[in-house]
Amino acid sequence: MPTVRTKDLLDNFNLKLIAGEEGLHREITTSDISRPGIEMTGFFQFYPSERLQLIGRTEMAYFLELDEDKRRDRVRRLFTDITPGIVITRGMDVPNEMIEAANDAGVPILQSPRKTTRVISRLTNYLEIKFAPSTAIHGVLVDVYGVGVLITGQSGVGKSETALELVKRGHRLVADDSVEIRQEDYDTLIGNSPPLIEHLLEIRGVGIINIMTLFGAGSVLSSKKISFIIHLEIWDKMKQYDRLGLDEDTLKIMDVHIPKATIPVRPGRNLAVIIEVAAMNFRLKKMGVNAAEEFSERLSEMIEQEKEDME
Numbered sequence: 001m002p003t004v005r006t007k008d009l010l011d012n013f014n015l016k017l018i019a020g021e022e023g024l025h026r027e028i029t030t031s032d033i034s035r036p037g038i039e040m041t042g043f044f045q046f047y048p049s050e051r052l053q054l055i056g057r058t059e060m061a062y063f064l065e066l067d068e069d070k071r072r073d074r075v076r077r078l079f080t081d082i083t084p085g086i087v088i089t090r091g092m093d094v095p096n097e098m099i100e101a102a103n104d105a106g107v108p109i110l111q112s113p114r115k116t117t118r119v120i121s122r123l124t125n126y127l128e129i130k131f132a133p134s135t136a137i138h139g140v141l142v143d144v145y146g147v148g149v150l151i152t153g154q155s156g157v158g159k160s161e162t163a164l165e166l167v168k169r170g171h172r173l174v175a176d177d178s179v180e181i182r183q184e185d186y187d188t189l190i191g192n193s194p195p196l197i198e199h200l201l202e203i204r205g206v207g208i209i210n211i212m213t214l215f216g217a218g219s220v221l222s223s224k225k226i227s228f229i230i231h232l233e234i235w236d237k238m239k240q241y242d243r244l245g246l247d248e249d250t251l252k253i254m255d256v257h258i259p260k261a262t263i264p265v266r267p268g269r270n271l272a273v274i275i276e277v278a279a280m281n282f283r284l285k286k287m288g289v290n291a292a293e294e295f296s297e298r299l300s301e302m303i304e305q306e307k308e309d310m311e
Contacts, residue, residue, distance in 0.1 A: 004028045004130050006085040006108050009052075012126065015087070015110040018094050020079075020102035028052060028084045031127035033120055035059060040066075040074055049080040052123065054087045056116035064095065075101035083107050087123070089116040132182040132190075133254055141174040141191045141224060142166050144279040148224040150179065150191065150258070151275070153232035157265055160201055162232070165272035167201075167219050173211050174224045176201045181226065183254045192223040228282045229258050230275055235266035 007024040009015060017024070034051040040062050055063075063071065078086070079101045086102065088094055091113040102109045112119045139152040140163045151159045160176055167173050175193035182190050193199070199212040199220050212220045229251050250257040261278055265271065 002130055004127065006052075006110075009085070009087075009123065009126075010108075010110060013112070013122065014114070015112050018088070018102075018109040018111050019099040020085075020106055020108040022103075023085070023106040023108045026082075026084045026106075026108070028127065031124060031131045033124055033127075035116075035120075036078060037062070039078060042070070042074070044077050047077070049083050052084050052087065052127075053078065054089065054116065054120060054123075056089050057092065060088070060092055068097075071095065071097045072101075079105040079107040081105065085110055087112060087119060089114065089119050129182070129184065132184050134180065134182040135254060136194075137179050137181060137253070138177065139179050140176050141179045141193075141226065142275075143172040143174060143221050143224050144276060145171070145283065147228055147279040147282055148174070148191065148226045149275060149279055150226050150229045151232060152229060153265075154234075156204070157232045157234065158271065159232060160203055162271040162275065164201060164203060166275065167211055167215055169272060169276070171276075172219055172221045173199070173201065174221045181253060183256060187256050189226040189253055189256050189258065190223050191226045198222075226253075226258060228279065229260040230278060231260060231262045232265050232271070233262060235264040239264075 004027065005024070006026050006028060009028075010017060010024065029050055032048070032051050033054050034048050035054050035056065036047070037059050039047050040059055063074065066074065075097050079098075083105075085108040086098070088109060088111045091111060094109055094111065098109060101107070137150070137152070138155075139150050140159045142149050142151065142163050144166060151162060153159055163173055163176060174191060175197075177197060178194055179191045180194055182192075184190055199210055200208050201211050202208050231251075249260045249262070251260040252258075259282065263271065263274055263278070
């Protein structure tokens with residue numbers, strides 16, 4: 001899991017350091033953000049001190065209504081030795097009690113000029129991405145007609161050559177050989193290339209080629225949501241392959257089930273065209289048009305009609 005420190009927020013967002021500079025190295029261990037409203041009343045029994053704390057207009061207004069002794073008590077208990085930082089929104093002035101407590105405890109106070117809900121949204125999205133579960137898969141990720149297609153299969157089956165043909169046909173390469181995948185939200189997988197091999201494609205007999213240099217900036221993407229998996233395998237004449245498209249196969253990656261199709265490879269089959277059609281057909285299914293089911297329904301109706309005619 002990557003390490004995220006309070007200083008990273010200062011570097012990536014429009015935040016201003018007000019106090020507690022010594023604590024900028026503190027590690028943020030969770031993507032959850034807390035608004036310590038009830039803690040301002042003095043109830044600290046369930047205070048999540050390990051979270052980033054965010055103080056908006058409501059919390060600040062209540063704090064300013066307290067007498068001096070209560071203010072000092074609240075900030076002393078808010079600013080703990082594991083609190084990664086306090087974010088003050090709307091560009092509000094920071095009371096002296098908070099500044100003193102921050103400097104004493106080494107807890108950074110960061111001030112944002114933006115509204116509270118927007119700050120929470122942006123910080124949460126940033127931290128969710130940083131802490132998202134991740135894995136790596138051997139394969140090629142290509143954007144085909146807007147569909148993130150992960151091409152898998154054993155080494156030498158033709159994944160990279162197929163990706164090259166797809167790029168030549170106007171589609172975009174995301175990653176070759178190794179695809180880094182992170183899970184965002186409950187059902188979303190985002191794939192990208194390791195920095196070392198970004199934009200590169202390996203073709204046996206030719207070597208490593210730079211897709212962006214050869215085909216231009218429009219031929220590559222830095223990341224893409226994985227929507228569909230196509231598994232390439234050498235044609236096995238003893239195996240029965242789906243000829244109608246009624247079978248709904250999936251592959252589980254982390255906690256997400258991704259639709260999967262298996263395409264047999266044999267001489268004379270244009271894999272790039274097949275994958276293009278598979279991607280378009282996948283989009284149609286998402287829009288409620290299923291050619292296989294329509295054919296099955298037509299066939300059933302015809303059989304029923306012939307039965308009635310025979311009777």
